Amino acid sequence: MGAWFATHFPNVVSQGLNGEEGWITAVNQTIYMTFWSAIFGGIAGIIFGVCLVIFADNGIMPCHPLFWIIDKVVSLFRAVPFIILLAFIAPVTQKIVGTQIGTTAALVPLSVGVFPFYARQVQVALESVDHGIIESAESLGATNWDLIFGVYLSEARSELIRVSTVTLISLVGLTAMAGAIGAGGLGNMAISYGYNRFANDTTLVATILVVIMVLIIQVVGDVWAKFANHADQG
Amino acid sequence: MSNNIVQFKDVSVTFKQKKNVIHAVSDVTLGIPKGEIFGIAGYSGAGKSTLVRTINLLQKPTDGEVDVFGKTFYKKEGDHVSSISTKDLRDERRQIGMIFQHFNLLEEQNVQRNVEFGLKHSGLKEKEREAKAKKMLDIVGLGDYLKAYPSQLSGGQQQRVAIARALANDPKILISDEATSALDPKNTDQILDLLKELNEKYGLTIILITHEMEAIKRICQQVAIMSDGKVVDVGDLLEIFVDSKNPTTRKIVGNSFNALEILKSMNIDVNKRNLIQLTYLSADINDPIIVSLYEKFHISASIIYSNIEKLGEQVVGTLIVDLLGGKEDQEAAVKYLEGQNIKVTELKEAE
Ligand SMILES: Nc1ncnc2c1ncn2[C@@H]1O[C@H](COP(=O)(O)OP(=O)(O)O)[C@@H](O)[C@H]1O
Numbered sequence: 229m230g231a232w233f234a235t236h237f238p239n240v241v242s243q244g245l246n247g248e249e250g251w252i253t254a255v256n257q258t259i260y261m262t263f264w265s266a267i268f269g270g271i272a273g274i275i276f277g278v279c280l281v282i283f284a285d286n287g288i289m290p291c292h293p294l295f296w297i298i299d300k301v302v303s304l305f306r307a308v309p310f311i312i313l314l315a316f317i318a319p320v321t322q323k324i325v326g327t328q329i330g331t332t333a334a335l336v337p338l339s340v341g342v343f344p345f346y347a348r349q350v351q352v353a354l355e356s357v358d359h360g361i362i363e364s365a366e367s368l369g370a371t372n373w374d375l376i377f378g379v380y381l382s383e384a385r386s387e388l389i390r391v392s393t394v395t396l397i398s399l400v401g402l403t404a405m406a407g408a409i410g411a412g413g414l415g416n417m418a419i420s421y422g423y424n425r426f427a428n429d430t431t432l433v434a435t436i437l438v439v440i441m442v443l444i445i446q447v448v449g450d451v452w453a454k455f456a457n458h459a460d461q462g
Numbered sequence: 463m464s465n466n467i468v469q470f471k472d473v474s475v476t477f478k479q480k481k482n483v484i485h486a487v488s489d490v491t492l493g494i495p496k497g498e499i500f501g502i503a504g505y506s507g508a509g510k511s512t513l514v515r516t517i518n519l520l521q522k523p524t525d526g527e528v529d530v531f532g533k534t535f536y537k538k539e540g541d542h543v544s545s546i547s548t549k550d551l552r553d554e555r556r557q558i559g560m561i562f563q564h565f566n567l568l569e570e571q572n573v574q575r576n577v578e579f580g581l582k583h584s585g586l587k588e589k590e591r592e593a594k595a596k597k598m599l600d601i602v603g604l605g606d607y608l609k610a611y612p613s614q615l616s617g618g619q620q621q622r623v624a625i626a627r628a629l630a631n632d633p634k635i636l637i638s639d640e641a642t643s644a645l646d647p648k649n650t651d652q653i654l655d656l657l658k659e660l661n662e663k664y665g666l667t668i669i670l671i672t673h674e675m676e677a678i679k680r681i682c683q684q685v686a687i688m689s690d691g692k693v694v695d696v697g698d699l700l701e702i703f704v705d706s707k708n709p710t711t712r713k714i715v716g717n718s719f720n721a722l723e724i725l726k727s728m729n730i731d732v733n734k735r736n737l738i739q740l741t742y743l744s745a746d747i748n749d750p751i752i753v754s755l756y757e758k759f760h761i762s763a764s765i766i767y768s769n770i771e772k773l774g775e776q777v778v779g780t781l782i783v784d785l786l787g788g789k790e791d792q793e794a795a796v797k798y799l800e801g802q803n804i805k806v807t808e809l810k811e812a813e
């Protein structure tokens with residue numbers, strides 16, 4: 229098996245496992261980028277998504293100017309293709325992280341790239357909460373805080389898990405793109421060491437690893453969403 | 463001063479849409495007496511929900527004044543608006559329970575947590591909130607379902623949870639907005655009877671919004687009829703169901719007490735015959751009246767129509783008879799009937 233693999237996947241083997249260009253390093257970098265940009269982009273996305281729902285005209289704290297601004301900011305950032313955002317945001321990254329390249333530097337464009345996408349998903353998830361439930365909670369004397377945490381976020385939880393899964397998966401895709409500007413990870417592996425060096429075996433294995441990551445996220449997300457959902461059990 | 467727990471004064475609510483303006487509620491002045499079950503009936507779209515939503519200010523009036531518990535919740539005079547503070551409003555809302563057609567429970571919380579939701583700001587400790595929730599669920603007969611989720615319960619059970627939740631803060635008013643409209647007849651009756659029991663046991667004022675007159679007949683003491691945003695008729699059950707001449711009321715409450723309409727449907731020309739309608743409360747009747755008419759006045763009364771209907775606690779009888787006999791005897795007979803607490807109406811149609 230080992231010998232067969234070494235014959236057919238020579239470049240994969242020569243990358244090594246733990247070195248700067250090794251496979252474990254690449255996987256770790258992808259996980260690192262996905263995880264931290266999911267945290268930063270996720271928090272921003274939830275805040276913006278919640279604001280889009282509560283400040284809307286039919287929301288619990290209608291405020292047209294705030295809604296307008298947040299809505300436009302989200303749309304604007306969503307409109308910028310990620311590959312352009314990478315270049316566009318480089319000076320900001322330089323200010324925050326001190327460098328424009330590397331895994332940590334990639335967290336800035338990744339977070340900025342994912343938050344508007346996630347904000348829209350959160351908005352849709354929260355809007356799926358029946359207005360009657362909001363109203364009955366209001367009739368019980370609920371505060372806005374109660375409504376946001378006790379009703380919106382709580383009632384939409386399984387929908388939120390679903391959209392988070394979708395977002396996380398697209399984030400894995402974005403980390404691969406960030407790899408192209410030297411952020412490391414499996415994307416970098418597939419392009420810099422695979423494609424650019426005509427090492428098709430390396431590209432193939434990097435792709436398979438990305439697909440496995442995506443599948444794991446999908447399965448865990450689906451199971452969790454189902455587990456969290458009490459609304460549709462008969 | 464006034465015995466009304468809720469007082470609407472010239473309340474109007476309009477919705478402005480792109481093109482047109484909807485007058486959902488127009489100039490409603492109405493008092494709801496403390497401790498009663500007060501019905502508000504009318505066709506769908508009449509403005510019932512919009513009106514009652516102004517009580518706890520889920521809907522702000524466009525104009526007018528709403529007083530609850532003797533306090534002015536909202537008042538608009540010209541351009542000047544005075545409204546209770548947001549914080550006070552939240553406290554007051556806990557004194558005004560509300561239940562809805564679609565139950566509106568938290569789907570992702572179990573039954574106990576649903577009831578506890580409204581107790582968050584009650585000042586009770588966690589253990590006390592739990593105990594209160596259990597007590598409320600016992601009252602509505604769901605003590606065994608604490609850990610169940612709403613989707614596992616029937617509609618009637620879900621509405622019971624909603625009632626337990628609405629009453630957890632011991633409110634003085636319960637607003638029921640079409641709460642039985644999504645339920646089958648058996649569950650409807652059970653929920654209505656539960657509301658009645660709560661009214662009697664705890665002196666809870668209940669405002670029952672419905673388009674089903676059967677519900678009103680079953681438990682209400684008074685009823686207001688709404689149409690096109692206006693309250694067109696108010697009265698106790700007898701006044702509304704039996705006596706009211708208001709055309710909207712007549713259309714809504716049906717004609718089981720309205721002789722002229724009944725006869726019309728039977729193709730009987732009232733002006734060609736000597737028909738009278740007798741309306742009475744069964745409890746008041748001791749004499750065998752038809753027999754007495756013959757024995758005392760030699761009047762034979764042939765029965766064209768008869769009906770018995772329950773209005774709240776009272777049983778109302780309606781009888782249409784053709785009186786055959788001498789003119790003087792007839793007059794004496796009518797006097798006798800009136801002496802028996804029977805309302806006598808001559809049935810003649812204006813030509
Ligand atoms: N939020 C709203 N925006 C616009 N129109 C509304 C709104 N709420 C109610 N209406 C309109 O007001 C009228 C009265 O509605 P509603 O109070 O729900 O009547 P009911 O409860 O008697 O069926 C209807 O014509 C309805 O379409």
Ligand SMILES: [Mg+2]
Nearest residue numbers: 510511512640
């Ligand atoms: Mg309604």
